[in-house]
Amino acid sequence: MKTIRLTAAQAATRYIAAQMNEDGVSFIAGVWAIFGHGNVAALGEALYAVREKLPTFRGHNEQSMAHAAIAYSKQLGRRRAMAVTSSIGPGATNMVTAAAVAHVNRLPVLFLPGDVFANRAPDPVLQQIEVFGDGTVSVNDCFRPVSRYFDRITRPEQLLTALPRAFRVMSDPADCGPVTLALCQDVQAEAYDWPESFFEPKVWRMRRIQPDPVEVEQAARIIAAAKTPVIVAGGGVHYAHAYEAFQFFVEAHQIPVVETQAGKSSLPWDHPLNFGPVGVTGSSAANIRCAEADVIIGIGTRFQDFTTGSWSLFSKPGRQLISLNVNAYDAAKHGAVPVLSDACVGVEALWRALGDKRFEPPPASLKEEWFAAADAVTAAPKDTNALPTDMQVIGALQRAARENTVVMCAAGTMPGELHKLWKAGRPMSYHMEYGYSCMGYEIAGGIGIKMAEPDRDVVVMLGDGSYMMMNSELATAVMMGIKITVVITDNRGFGCINRLQMSTGQAEFNNLLDHARHVNPSRIDFVAHAASMGAHAEKAGSIAELEAALERARHADGPFVVVIDTDPYPSTEAGGHWWDVAVPEVSDREEVRKAREKYEAALMGRN
Numbered sequence: 021m022k023t024i025r026l027t028a029a030q031a032a033t034r035y036i037a038a039q040m041n042e043d044g045v046s047f048i049a050g051v052w053a054i055f056g057h058g059n060v061a062a063l064g065e066a067l068y069a070v071r072e073k074l075p076t077f078r079g080h081n082e083q084s085m086a087h088a089a090i091a092y093s094k095q096l097g098r099r100r101a102m103a104v105t106s107s108i109g110p111g112a113t114n115m116v117t118a119a120a121v122a123h124v125n126r127l128p129v130l131f132l133p134g135d136v137f138a139n140r141a142p143d144p145v146l147q148q149i150e151v152f153g154d155g156t157v158s159v160n161d162c163f164r165p166v167s168r169y170f171d172r173i174t175r176p177e178q179l180l181t182a183l184p185r186a187f188r189v190m191s192d193p194a195d196c197g198p199v200t201l202a203l204c205q206d207v208q209a210e211a212y213d214w215p216e217s218f219f220e221p222k223v224w225r226m227r228r229i230q231p232d233p234v235e236v237e238q239a240a241r242i243i244a245a246a247k248t249p250v251i252v253a254g255g256g257v258h259y260a261h262a263y264e265a266f267q268f269f270v271e272a273h274q275i276p277v278v279e280t281q282a283g284k285s286s287l288p289w290d291h292p293l294n295f296g297p298v299g300v301t302g303s304s305a306a307n308i309r310c311a312e313a314d315v316i317i318g319i320g321t322r323f324q325d326f327t328t329g330s331w332s333l334f335s336k337p338g339r340q341l342i343s344l345n346v347n348a349y350d351a352a353k354h355g356a357v358p359v360l361s362d363a364c365v366g367v368e369a370l371w372r373a374l375g376d377k378r379f380e381p382p383p384a385s386l387k388e389e390w391f392a393a394a395d396a397v398t399a400a401p402k403d404t405n406a407l408p409t410d411m412q413v414i415g416a417l418q419r420a421a422r423e424n425t426v427v428m429c430a431a432g433t434m435p436g437e438l439h440k441l442w443k444a445g446r447p448m449s450y451h452m453e454y455g456y457s458c459m460g461y462e463i464a465g466g467i468g469i470k471m472a473e474p475d476r477d478v479v480v481m482l483g484d485g486s487y488m489m490m491n492s493e494l495a496t497a498v499m500m501g502i503k504i505t506v507v508i509t510d511n512r513g514f515g516c517i518n519r520l521q522m523s524t525g526q527a528e529f530n531n532l533l534d535h536a537r538h539v540n541p542s543r544i545d546f547v548a549h550a551a552s553m554g555a556h557a558e559k560a561g562s563i564a565e566l567e568a569a570l571e572r573a574r575h576a577d578g579p580f581v582v583v584i585d586t587d588p589y590p591s592t593e594a595g596g597h598w599w600d601v602a603v604p605e606v607s608d609r610e611e612v613r614k615a616r617e618k619y620e621a622a623l624m625g626r627n
């Protein structure tokens with residue numbers, strides 16, 4: 021056997037650079053790195069050597085670097101991924117939240133945290149936590165519950181099995197998610213005689229899981245007997261790149277479609293069978309259909325809380341649930357009749373089984389009524405003295421958007437409002453991280469999206485709270501010449517949680533900055549802050565000014581930040597559905613007791 025002598029770190033980077041996807045490009049597009057003593061010496065040296073083939077990017081925070089990696093993969097429908105490396109201690113634990121983001125959203129990322137010395141010679145090495153009763157634990161054990169595959173590399177040759185397993189998981193449609201290979205820092209530097217064949221290029225193809233004919237037959241029989249079916253389109257439609265087959269299927273049988281956050285833009289918003297967003301942040305059109313549906317066909321959805329209105333939305337007695345999913349866990353949820361399958365080949369099989377069965381879709385007036393309500397709240401304001409609403413901001417953005425615009429967001433007021441109101445055209449023109457809804461995903465995520473699809477205009481929407489939580493990758497965008505538009509809606513605090521607090525009968529407390537314990541009122545100058553990192557930044561004093569700024573943003577040569585003050589209180593009243601947020605059973609406040617009564621009544625509606 022021909023061998024080559026390399027360190028474990030050199031072998032890892034060489035192997036990673038040789039792994040391809042089915043499009044003939046490298047599966048791992050690059051490595052985000054912040055070095056420390058746990059990865060600079062050996063992994064740093066190895067990354068430098070392969071920097072032309074496997075580029076290294078430097079960010080400002082390990083968590084946000086990983087957000088960029090996650091958004092990159094999401095935007096590409098999991099066809100490619102990125103790696104993220106850190107040192108052994110705080111850098112590693114900074115990535116744990118991001119690993120959870122990737123885990124919930126079923127997105128591939130390769131985490132390469134350094135780990136403590138396998139030989140334990142410096143015991144305890146700098147930043148090592150010490151668990152008194154267990155010599156095998158390091159902080160990297162925090163990655164276990166948020167990794168689809170976890171391994172600690174305590175000998176170089178373990179990489180011979182660990183690395184192929186990592187790529188198997190990242191390219192498996194059902195298992196897909198973050199992988200953590202914790203690299204003991206002494207082991208990274210150790211040499212080993214590797215078989216040369218280990219570094220030959222290898223193609224990882226995401227298989228299309230074919231459905232079981234019996235499951236198709238069973239599901240088709242239930243669908244064929246339906247009167248008022250509805251399809252819930254989830255992220256699986258995107259991940260399977262199933263657009264054509266999906267549209268063909270719904271048109272052939274005339275089944276109305278409603279979209280989850282992850283599934284939005286499966287069909288263009290103005291397709292006659294797209295009844296819009298479903299659930300807590302849904303449209304009236306979609307939710308009315310779901311309430312009367314006798315058969316609910318989930319396609320590539322996890323049936324998350326917001327989709328199902330905490331399982332009170334699909335309320336027709338005797339209704340049946342079908343779940344077409346690549347993952348057996350999702351396909352069997354809530355007593356669903358499973359169709360374990362890739363979304364694309366799954367709908368093709370259902371189409372063959374259903375023959376020429378056609379249903380009567382709901383009247384177009386349902387959609388028209390919804391859009392009349394939605395258009396009213398997004399229209400340019402008549403009263404230009406009042407503080408704009410977030411919905412009016414969305415309207416301005418919609419008017420300024422082009423076909424290739426991608427609007428993205430993760431937490432705050434905007435995800436709900438965008439889900440309801442954004443008119444998404446092309447597939448993946450709407451990129452929402454609402455699996456973990458992680459504040460701080462936004463700016464770094466915008467970078468990842470732009471790296472994935474450089475030709476698209478990327479508009480990052482975020483509140484003042486999310487900006488304050490994580491903004492430093494704006495400097496990375498400046499440095500890397502990444503042109504994204506960032507719209508900060510400054511309502512001076514955590515607006516959406518303040519409204520949620522009020523809706524549970526509580527006093528406004530600790531959400532808006534004015535309601536937080538303070539000596540000095542907060543005076544954050546977002547424009548100056550963004551500008552200090554080198555971004556172009558400006559304030560829009562009105563919706564009209566915002567529209568003009570968004571127009572100018574198109575011609576910017578780097579990140580362009582627009583800040584607009586918005587009213588923290590309004591949200592779109594039309595549409596929407598109940599969501600289970602437990603209200604205290606006992607309280608001194610009359611308002612809370614009243615909210616509890618309403619809550620208990622709502623609980624009765626759960627199905």
Ligand SMILES: Cc1ncc(C[n+]2csc(CCOP(=O)(O)OP(=O)(O)O)c2C)c(N)n1
Nearest residue numbers: 431432433459483484485486513514515516
């Ligand atoms: C990391 C993280 N911490 C806390 C939360 C809970 N949370 C969701 S939205 C929100 C407030 C967001 O404030 P802001 O970004 O200003 O948006 P707004 O609702 O004011 O528009 C909070 C605290 C979260 N989703 N993520």
Ligand SMILES: [Mg+2]
Nearest residue numbers: 483484513515
């Ligand atoms: Mg806010």
